[in-house]
Amino acid sequence: MFYQEFISVNIPEFRTNYFDRQHLIFRKELRNSIVPLVMSVHDLDDLVSMRNIPSSEIRVFRENTMTEPFEYTRTFSTPDGLYARVLDPERISMILDRGMTMTIRRIERFWEPAAIAVSRLVAELGRPVWINVFITPPGSQGLLPHYDTHDVFSVQVIGTKIWQVSPQVRPKPLRNEVWALQSPERRANFLAAYPLDSEVELLEGDILYVPRGVLHQAKSTSKISVHLTIAIDNGTVKDMLDALVKTADTDWFREPIWPLGESIELPDAKDLALHLANGQNLTGARLKWDAGIAAGGDTFSGSARPFEQIVNLTSLCEDSMIVLRDGVHYRLESDGESTLLLLQRRKVRIPAMSPTAVKRFLPKTPTLVAGVDGAESIGVRLKLVDLLVQAGVLDLVQP
Numbered sequence: 001m002f003y004q005e006f007i008s009v010n011i012p013e014f015r016t017n018y019f020d021r022q023h024l025i026f027r028k029e030l031r032n033s034i035v036p037l038v039m040s041v042h043d044l045d046d047l048v049s050m051r052n053i054p055s056s057e058i059r060v061f062r063e064n065t066m067t068e069p070f071e072y073t074r075t076f077s078t079p080d081g082l083y084a085r086v087l088d089p090e091r092i093s094m095i096l097d098r099g100m101t102m103t104i105r106r107i108e109r110f111w112e113p114a115a116i117a118v119s120r121l122v123a124e125l126g127r128p129v130w131i132n133v134f135i136t137p138p139g140s141q142g143l144l145p146h147y148d149t150h151d152v153f154s155v156q157v158i159g160t161k162i163w164q165v166s167p168q169v170r171p172k173p174l175r176n177e178v179w180a181l182q183s184p185e186r187r188a189n190f191l192a193a194y195p196l197d198s199e200v201e202l203l204e205g206d207i208l209y210v211p212r213g214v215l216h217q218a219k220s221t222s223k224i225s226v227h228l229t230i231a232i233d234n235g236t237v238k239d240m241l242d243a244l245v246k247t248a249d250t251d252w253f254r255e256p257i258w259p260l261g262e263s264i265e266l267p268d269a270k271d272l273a274l275h276l277a278n279g280q281n282l283t284g285a286r287l288k289w290d291a292g293i294a295a296g297g298d299t300f301s302g303s304a305r306p307f308e309q310i311v312n313l314t315s316l317c318e319d320s321m322i323v324l325r326d327g328v329h330y331r332l333e334s335d336g337e338s339t340l341l342l343l344q345r346r347k348v349r350i351p352a353m354s355p356t357a358v359k360r361f362l363p364k365t366p367t368l369v370a371g372v373d374g375a376e377s378i379g380v381r382l383k384l385v386d387l388l389v390q391a392g393v394l395d396l397v398q399p
Contacts, residue, residue, distance in 0.1 A: 003124050020151070020172065020211050020234075023165045023198070028205030037117055037228055039133070039157040044226060047133070048089045051110040052076055055085040062100045064144045071095065072102070096224070101142025102135045107228075114228075121232070123327030128233040135226050136161070141219040145191060146179040150233045152210045154218075156202040158226035163208055164196035166215035173213045174238060190215065202227070309389050312396040318370040318378050322385055324362045325395045332358055341393065348391045350384065361388065366397050 004011055009026065018024045047053075060067040072095050074088035087104075095102060104110075108118040114131045121129045136142055145164075154163075170177070170190075179187070194215055201221075202208055210216050212234075218227075312320075332355035333340045339358045341348040350358055360372050361384055369381050376384075388394040 003121060018209065018211075022168070022211065023200075023214060023216075024209040025200055025202075026207040026209070028203070037113055037131075037155055037157065037230075039111075039113075039226065039228065041158065043111070043113075044133075044135070044158070045089075047104070047107065047111055048087055048092060051087075053087040053104055053110060055087070057105045057109075058087055059103045059105070060095055060100050061103075061142050062098070063141055067095070067100055096135070096137040099137055099140040101137075101140060103132055103142070104135075105132045106130045107133050117230070119327060121230070125232065125234075126329050127235060130231050132229045132231065133226065134229065135224070136218075136220040137224055138220055138222050141217065143217060145196060145215050145217045147173065147213050147215050148210070148231070149173050149175050149178055149212050150231050151212055153230040153232070154202065154208045154210065155228040155230065156204055156206050156208075156225070157228055158204065159223045160204070160221045161202050161218050161225045161227060162221060163200045163202060163216060163218045165198045165200065165208075165210065166194040166196045168194075168211065168213045170213055172236065174236060175233075305395070306392065309392075309396060313386060313389055316369075316382055316386060316389075316396065318368070318381070319399075320369050320385070321366045321397050321399050322361070322363065322369060322389075322394045323366045323397055324364050325393060328393055330362070330393070341388075341391075343391075343393070346391075348387070348393070350387070353384070358384075361385065362393065366399075 009024075014024070055069040055073045058069070058072065060072050069085055072088060072091045073085040074091075076084050076086040092102065108114040108131050118129050118131060134142065145166075182190070196215060196217065200208060329344060331342045333342060334355050338349050338351040339353055339355045341350060341358065357374060357376070360374055361381075363372070369385055370378065372381065385394060385396075389396060
């Protein structure tokens with residue numbers, strides 16, 4: 001598992017003692033593998049100079065004070081007359097000389113190693129993952145104490161940084177309970193009640209896990225500091241239920257509530273279950289699928305290789321090897337005459353074949369088309385594989 005390789009720790013121990021509870025340091029020399037994300041100065045220059053990063057993905061600040069985009073962007077025009085503001089690399093030195101921190105958000109869109117890491121994490125976790133980069137000049141601090149509503153793995157890639165971390169300020173904050181929206185008085189009370197009493201120095205290659213809800217701040221030392229934040233939105237049970245209610249589409253949910261009653265009569269749980277998830281049990285697999293997919297948000301599809309697969313399909317034969325594409329989560333349903341392959345954002349109808357038969361053609365390890373169990377003719381097999389490859393469900397791989 002990439003997730004386990006990344007943190008190099010016993011997963012059950014991590015879940016029991018640290019996940020959503022307290023911070024944890026992963027020292028470079030104590031991990032089993034090298035940091036999967038290594039950003040050099042050359043990589044950083046390539047990122048800021050060659051990618052025309054839009055201003056919407058850039059923030060420049062010092063101790064929470066934001067700088068206006070016109071101070072670090074330039075106008076970018078296209079041949080058809082469209083204009084946009086993008087990062088101006090020639091202004092970066094001036095910004096850093098003023099002690100400002102620059103962050104570029106979601107660098108998986110612009111930098112291949114980040115895209116690969118995000119793709120693998122999304123494939124394993126089934127949750128939204130994104131990576132930001134923070135560039136801080138010597139002896140400076142970008143953000144004052146705050147907490148996030150998602151988990152963060154901070155990877156120190158250049159220089160060092162001093163982190164100060166507190167216990168969790170509030171158990172399990174929701175997405176809408178962000179630090180910036182708390183009143184000044186409430187934030188002051190948090191800081192007084194939960195001081196930043198743990199100090200950690202991150203060296204190049206070290207990783208710091210900071211769960212949601214944990215107050216933290218970071219400051220660079222005597223040299224420039226660059227660190228990556230891998231953000232993982234684990235979601236909550238409330239997210240799943242909110243998403244599930246949004247899918248409620250029967251007339252039962254449109255029934256009015258009688259306004260003159262002394263109290264509102266809540267529906268019986270059994271009646272509710274009949275109208276949610278097509279009558280499946282609220283605690284069943286259908287609930288987990290429907291609500292989980294709906295609450296998952298937009299996930300990164302970095303493992304898709306559509307043009308490579310289009311070329312590979314030209315030589316599709318019984319000796320071709322197929323494998324379920326990395327990161328594809330699916331569920332199979334039958335409507336009596338065909339099978340529905342339900343994916344995160346779409347569905348594929350497969351006629352005249354049962355869910356059991358279709359599942360055999362979704363192997364998790366490379367398998368010969370001719371080697372799939374079943375009585376289907378080669379012609380039927382090739383037609384099904386062609387459909388699943390074009391739908392982005394299967395990959396054709398080299399033997």
